[in-house]
Amino acid sequence: MFLIFKVLSLYLITIVMMRLMGKSTIIQMTPYDLVAIIIVGTIASEPLISTEYMPTLIALGILVGLHILFSYLTLNQIGNRFFLGEPTMLIKNGEILEDNLEKSHLSMSQLLSILRSKGFPKIADVDYAILEPIGEVSIIPKVANTPVTVEHLNISIQDEGLPIAVIVDGRIQQRNLQLLGQTKDWLLKQLRENNLHEKDIMYAYVNEKSKKLNINRRR
Secondary structure (H helix, E strand, C coil): CHHHHHHHHHHHHHHHHHHHCCCHHHHCCCHHHHHHHHHHHHHHHHHHHCCCCHHHHHHHHHHHHHHHHHHHHCCCHHHHHHHCCCCEEEEECCEECHHHHHHCCCCHHHHHHHHHHCCCCCHHHEEEEEECCCCCEEEEECHHHCCCCCCCCCCCCCCCCCEEEEEECCEECHHHHHHHCCCHHHHHHHHHHCCCCHHHEEEEEEECCCCCEEEEECC
């Protein structure tokens, strides 16, 4: 029984620790984020094979505190350069920078694979490719290959705003209705006009600006 308690408590505590470390820890995966995640996993698993419990919680607390401190240090230019490094240009004006490619420990095959995954099978279509500190490769296409937008075509499109869910799997989302400045009665009235009940709906959302209700019924 105590083992079950240890596993459950450490599982929940580790989730809380990861939340305290911030969403960027998972999304960006900077060098210090990756190190922190590895150490957190290692420390959290230690009590599962030993009897040391409280020292683990203290160690986790210290680690999270250090990670938050380092996160604030990266807001400073010097700290940012030390912990994250600087962007590295891999392609400039359509030309591959071999020295930078070698310094970044990237092979030509890897670069081509990255370009293809980004939708650029031909290097000639790329103006700049930059390896970001978080490990992502940002690609800036040549002007001739820039995607055409409605602004280029002088087409006017109504901005309906962010689609906000009001019904998910038959359940009304009260909080989202408040964000929209609407009430449950307003939503139920909309449903009655369409001869629908909330339980008949898999997903429904309202566009933030146009207040238009869009409904996806259950099949």
